[in-house]
Amino acid sequence: xxxxxxxxxxxxxxxxxxxxxxxxxxxxxxxxxxxxxxxxxxxxxxxxxxxxxxxxxxxxxxxxxxxxxxxxxxxxxxxxxxxxxxxxxxxxxxxxxxxxxxxxxxxxxxxxxxxxxxxxxxxxxxxxxxxxxxxxxxxxxxxxxxxxxxxxxxxxxxxxxxxxxxxxxxxxxxxxxxxxxxxxxxxxxxxxxxxxxxxxxxxxxxxxxxxxxxxxxxxxxxxxxxxxxxxxxxxxxxxxxxxxxxxxxxxxxxxxxxxxxxxxxxxxxxxxxxxxxxxxxxxxxxxxxxxxxxxxxxxxxxxxxxxxxxxxxxxxxxxxxxxxxxxxxxxxxxxx
Amino acid sequence: xxxxxxxxxxxxxxxxxxxxxxxxxxxxxxxxxxxxxxxxxxxxxxxxxxxxxxxxxxxxxxxxxxxxxxxxxxxxxxxxxxxxxxxxxxxxxxxxxxxxxxxxxxxxxxxxxxxxxxxxxxxxxxxxxxxxxxxxxxxxxxxxxxxxxxxxxxxxxxxxxxxxxxxxxxxxxxxxxxxxxxxxxxxxxxxxxxxxxxxxxxxxxxxxxxxxxxxxxxxxxxxxxxxxxxxxxxxxxxxxxxxxxxxxxxxxxxxxxxxxxxxxxxxxxxxxxxxxxxxxxxxxxxxxxxxxxxxxxxxxxxxxxxxxxxxxxxxxxxxxxxxxxxxxxxxxxxxx
Numbered sequence: 001x002x003x004x005x006x007x008x009x010x011x012x013x014x015x016x017x018x019x020x021x022x023x024x025x026x027x028x029x030x031x032x033x034x035x036x037x038x039x040x041x042x043x044x045x046x047x048x049x050x051x052x053x054x055x056x057x058x059x060x061x062x063x064x065x066x067x068x069x070x071x072x073x074x075x076x077x078x079x080x081x082x083x084x085x086x087x088x089x090x091x092x093x094x095x096x097x098x099x100x101x102x103x104x105x106x107x108x109x110x111x112x113x114x115x116x117x118x119x120x121x122x123x124x125x126x127x128x129x130x131x132x133x134x135x136x137x138x139x140x141x142x143x144x145x146x147x148x149x150x151x152x153x154x155x156x157x158x159x160x161x162x163x164x165x166x167x168x169x170x171x172x173x174x175x176x177x178x179x180x181x182x183x184x185x186x187x188x189x190x191x192x193x194x195x196x197x198x199x200x201x202x203x204x205x206x207x208x209x210x211x212x213x214x215x216x217x218x219x220x221x222x223x224x225x226x227x228x229x230x231x232x233x234x235x236x237x238x239x240x241x242x243x244x245x246x247x248x249x250x251x252x253x254x255x256x257x258x259x260x261x262x263x264x265x266x267x268x269x270x271x272x273x274x275x276x277x278x279x280x281x282x283x284x285x286x287x288x289x290x291x292x293x294x295x296x297x298x299x300x301x302x303x304x305x306x307x308x309x310x311x312x313x314x315x316x317x318x319x320x321x322x323x324x325x326x327x328x329x330x331x332x333x334x335x336x
Numbered sequence: 337x338x339x340x341x342x343x344x345x346x347x348x349x350x351x352x353x354x355x356x357x358x359x360x361x362x363x364x365x366x367x368x369x370x371x372x373x374x375x376x377x378x379x380x381x382x383x384x385x386x387x388x389x390x391x392x393x394x395x396x397x398x399x400x401x402x403x404x405x406x407x408x409x410x411x412x413x414x415x416x417x418x419x420x421x422x423x424x425x426x427x428x429x430x431x432x433x434x435x436x437x438x439x440x441x442x443x444x445x446x447x448x449x450x451x452x453x454x455x456x457x458x459x460x461x462x463x464x465x466x467x468x469x470x471x472x473x474x475x476x477x478x479x480x481x482x483x484x485x486x487x488x489x490x491x492x493x494x495x496x497x498x499x500x501x502x503x504x505x506x507x508x509x510x511x512x513x514x515x516x517x518x519x520x521x522x523x524x525x526x527x528x529x530x531x532x533x534x535x536x537x538x539x540x541x542x543x544x545x546x547x548x549x550x551x552x553x554x555x556x557x558x559x560x561x562x563x564x565x566x567x568x569x570x571x572x573x574x575x576x577x578x579x580x581x582x583x584x585x586x587x588x589x590x591x592x593x594x595x596x597x598x599x600x601x602x603x604x605x606x607x608x609x610x611x612x613x614x615x616x617x618x619x620x621x622x623x624x625x626x627x628x629x630x631x632x633x634x635x636x637x638x639x640x641x642x643x644x645x646x647x648x649x650x651x652x653x654x655x656x657x658x659x660x661x662x663x664x665x666x667x668x669x670x671x672x
Contacts, residue, residue: 018638030503154639156500164492164500167366167663168656286629286645290620302354302656303490303646309622310642320504320638327503 001032001330002049004082004117005039006108007094008067011122011149012039013058014319015092020054022323032330038086040079044068047077047086079104083111090329091117092322096209097125099218099238109134113141118333120325122149122318128222132235144332146325151177151223152294154317155310156324161231161298168300170231174269175296176289177223179312180206180214181246181266185278186290188254189263194247206292216245217266217276224268224276231298232270244277253278263288337368337666338385340418340453341375342444343430344393344403347458347485348375350655351428352390358659368666374422380404380412383422415440419447426665427453428658432545433461435554435574445470449477454669456661458485458654464558468571480668482661487513487559488630490653491646492660497567497634504636506567510605511632512625513559515648516542516550517582517602521614522626524590525599530583542628552581553602553612560604560612567634568606580613589614599624 005012019026019034026032035051043066046052052070060070068076083091091112095105102125109119109126119138121127126134127147138145151157161170176182183206187197198215201207213219221241228234246266257264262280265288269275281288286307289295294312299305311317341348355362355370362368371387379402382388388406396406404412419427427448431441438461445455445462455474457463462470463483474481487493497506512518519542523533534551537543549555557577564570582602593600598616601624605611617624622643625631630648635641647653 154636155642156496156639159500160492160496160644164495167660284626286622286625286631289622293622295622300490300656302659303492303653304650306491306644306646308496308642308644311640314640317639320636323638324503 001034001090001326002037002088003034004086004088004091004112005036005094006079006083006092006105007096007123008039008041008057008061009094010315011318011322012092012094013061014315015094015322016054016057018316018319018323026327030327030330032327034326037088038082039067040076040082041066044076045079045082046070047082049087080107080111083108084115088117089333090326091119093119093121093123093126095123097123097128097213097219097222099125099128099213099222102126102129106130110137113137113143113145116141116143118144118329119146120322120329121145121147122322124150124219124222124226127229128225128238131225131229131237135229144329146328147226148325149318149321150226152296152308153311153313154320155294155308155312156321157294157296157308158227158230159324160308161227165298165300165303165306168303170298170300172269172271173227173231173296173298174267174271174287176265176287176294177268177296177312178214178217178220178266179292179294180208181217181220182289182294183292185246185249185254185264185266188249188251189258194250215247217243220266220268221276224270224274227268228270228274236274240274242273242275242277244275246278249278337370337426337662338373338424339370340422340424340427340448341372341430342415342419342428342441343432343459344375344377344397345430346651347654347658348428348430349394349397350651351430351658352393354652354655354659356390362663366663366666368663370662373424374418375403376412376415376418377402381415381418382406382412383418385423416443416447419444420451424453425669426662427455429455429457429459429462431459433459433464433549433555433558435461435464435549435558438462438465442466446473449473449479449481452477452479454480454665455482456658456665457481457483458658460486460555460558460562463565464561464574467561467565467573471565480665482664483562484661485654485657486562488632488644489647489649490656491630491644491648492657493630493632493644494563494566495660496644497563501634501636501639501642504639506634506636508605508607509563509567509632509634510603510607510623512601512623512630513604513632513648514550514553514556514602515628515630516544517553517556518625518630519628521582521585521590521600521602524585524587525594530586551583553579556602556604556612560606560610563604564606564610572610576610578609578611578613580611582614585614
């Protein structure tokens, strides 16, 4: 199985290492023999139709902050040329999410689908802005489209709701889908000011380069769009979500909640309306998790309410979700 | 799909009603047209090869405390005769769990498998005492064996670990698998004595007829056996578990835990050893849930620790898990 990898940051590198370390096991258990034939980052690319050497790739990236110097050639070809010209079965999109035009991820995904490649995306941008259209393009081109890592990182939230609850009708759900704001709110509940809590989160590397994605609820909203489409069969995009971030929360709000044995959490919910907003949650509610944890509660018609909790991010965790998607694609595409 | 139902208590009746209410939807979505052709309880049986009338069955059970009077015939045939003589594709075993000899459930399950019927069990007894053998008998007779409802009631714990975490290696897990003892311990943490908390749980109908199953950790241990076999591929039975119940927990232990921001919970864990015992759990650990809730945390090699929380019992919730198993059997058995 030949793979083109878009982006070679923390997630991309973790995934490449994971493939390397699990290669024997993947072949034995799933008949899966993946090789990365092309990879590119902001500054350049590396290709080898017979499979790139992963250790060398990581070394080169570390030294030169790009995979460009993998080969001795002077000019590396562009990402979009790789997608359009290189033979591969699967494209993995790991570039940064943006919610203005979702580029360059959007172009990567659509170009790959049109060429008949299956696509795995951990980039939320394209899904947040155009989920219904992307599903149509995938169906039209008869390719599989997977995105487990977009919600919950390594925690299989989408899969749980779609598969483990099969035969059930999910009526509503709500969750803490952004670990960064949860970390900030947890620190505020422990007495820190908003600014100190934000600084602490920044120091720990939890905050996106564009802090607005976390603080103004955009990241949580993007995940809500994906859940609403995939789990509830809605056809919605980012602009359908009513979003309020956490910038206006102060210590008075936090104290008032604590007096009621509650805590303020940034809750994304789907219950008639789609909203992202700070809400008071009882501390005995399983949803009320601390630190950078994510949590989501699904309420079904017959089997009650179930909550799933885990870390929502992390390179190796997200890489493990890409691998799950790859195994899925292998199983699905060899069915016929 | 013809079904024989063993036992017609809360779960059996909830399942029958669920089939009735979902019949159109089940046919439209899964091509599933289930009919119950035989049902029996402690006092008698009812059969109709063309499908029993579910409303009538429930009325008769309510009036006479048995399904025996469904037909006008004087003598109803025995459960084991039904299993051995009546034509059906699936047997659903819902009689009471016991951990001495697991009868009559064990005989029901084995007889059905030998006749080539697929089996769904929510009775934990046979699995706790003979999981490895039952899997072999199922394989030998080429039938499917499902038991989602034995762990977590309607919360798809087994499915989550087996399917949503596919491609991952689960290294260890631990959980609160018995809602009754969790309810008692929660009340004790709120100041009640053990005896008062037990009385309260009894009044609410949470305690098994044989209270030892809850208090001495047998119910939790049975679920641990099922998890260890199914998720970890171990070949173990009840006697392989080191079990300590909650009878010796007193208010001093509870207070000591609270001083450390912890709570005492009856924890079933699989981590080198298999044990069920009271342990102190930090109140910020997602596992530390209150009331009758169940919770389980799985730790995988790459995707971190994930916790799933839900009600572990309830007629309609457990019935919904039987339905999931039935859909599964339908999908699996029509694959070839």
